[in-house]
Amino acid sequence: MNESKVNEKMEELLALIEKNLYCFFCKNDPKNLYEPIRYLLDAKGKRIRPLLTLISAGILNGDINKAIKPAIALEFLHNFTLVHDDIMDNSDLRRNRETIHKKWNTSIGILSGDLLLAIAFQNIIADVGLDYCKEVLLTYTNSLIEVCEGQGFDLDFEERQDVTINEYFLMIEKKTAKLIENSMVVGGMIANGNIDDIRSLAAIGKSLGLAFQLQDDLLDLTAINPKFGKVVGKDIVEGKKTFIMLKAKEVFTKKEEVDLLDTFFLNHGLSPENVPLMIQYLEQNGIFELTKETINGYFSTIQSHLNKFENNIYKELLNNLVSNILNREY
């Protein structure tokens, strides 16, 4: 298919999203809540979740316009989690700008997050047709529950030394993958997809979500492009129990490697000067390669499910989007 036509369609969808993102915020009072919400939405994210909803509806030849408000609601839900997570993680920056609780305060962070979520619900409820009202809403609510539970596990893992790889996957399935999965499922539902189609969309979304998270963990240690806006090895300094570090626990055998890894787990992170050595050990033990292979495995799953769908411009778009996400280098 004509590459420029695909790009054009992508721009069209993104423009549709941006246009619809703000029309729920004509209200201005109380200013102390609506201003932070607009500030948050102004910081252009990649809009991956609403894009996936629209694209999924399009793959099944559904009406994109029927999917736009639920798509926006999913972007709001995602942004809601960002605001609250940033408070819990004590993060100062998000998308290269001050986080809401930092620019205003914690109360405003909590409350503007709550309000954003409320508005998301209002929109999705007001918009969806009665015929699939319930299933779309339950999928939406399920995403919210899973995201909260995933963040709960993440907080719990910070305190624990004995997190397993299975537990890690349970956590990222909930915290990251479920919302991506459900963004696609909602699109499929609105296009009146049959159960097999919906299952394939769910499988694609779940694989994409998991791959996305592993890619994120990997980029933290291997990204070289300064545009990524992160300090390399931040996760190691902060003691994050990522797939990479948990895999290292299974793989490392040499005394000096095991010692450094033990230090990482016992001290909840390493000092920055120890990061290069840890990266060297991870590299030598093939952990990065293994992570890439795992990501490629998800990529294959995505492809096999994608093949079930008839060719159309949205399928092409999804293919591009998946490749862009999984091949990003920063």
Next chain:
Amino acid sequence: MNESKVNEKMEELLALIEKNLYCFFCKNDPKNLYEPIRYLLDAKGKRIRPLLTLISAGILNGDINKAIKPAIALEFLHNFTLVHDDIMDNSDLRRNRETIHKKWNTSIGILSGDLLLAIAFQNIIADVGLDYCKEVLLTYTNSLIEVCEGQGFDLDFEERQDVTINEYFLMIEKKTAKLIENSMVVGGMIANGNIDDIRSLAAIGKSLGLAFQLQDDLLDLTAINPKFGKVVGKDIVEGKKTFIMLKAKEVFTKKEEVDLLDTFFLNHGLSPENVPLMIQYLEQNGIFELTKETINGYFSTIQSHLNKFENNIYKELLNNLVSNILNREY
């Protein structure tokens, strides 16, 4: 009507509420979120909102059992606001027990509140019939938006010197009254009430909510019963701009009174030793009496709307509940 029969019915409704309150929490993982939620629900509140939903359905001869899950969802919504408000207000105690963010930490407070809200949505969506799915859900979501906006105004008022009585009413309408109003409206909707009935229920709920808040402000200064569990004059010490203090601003004329009031507004509160003098000024200027009259005005509104409904045990129950709330002395 037989008084003991009315009491019996009240016990029956409360038992139905308690029974249904926990069946959504069979899950236990992640423990760090479900444990605080159960802890919160264990601290017996008055369950006014779910009671009002059930009673409203009953007044219109609707099926109480159809209203129970939406009723519970409204109690969850209320509890969600308590957890987040307690963080924002930095409160250590709630219902005489440690608040969640105090007993655990702020992250657990934010997140278990979010999860509680998510579960509330799940239940109300899973349960309500498709025929009124949308209107009940929109009413529910509207409550959430109004509560957030109300709390936003409340936070804003803390910083401002020029809050008017009208603004105060706008704030408590949103923060307190709307959820009580909508608890009744949802009950009416589930009983398939006509538009006039729903409007009367809404008017009763709104008046009850406003009266409840004014009563609360009044009790802070006049309660004598130690069971109230509050220090008398806490609102004055904390600089809360209640109806009483804003009314004083309109009424006070003597220099010493105006001076003390100015100190209150400028310093965001008075020191505890100045509270008795302020109470004396308020008393002398008839502010307490005026507040009671305003509350009685709401009571009359409630009665006139109640008179429109046919007599049944639920109407009796509502009458009792309203009297108990508005005549409470602590």
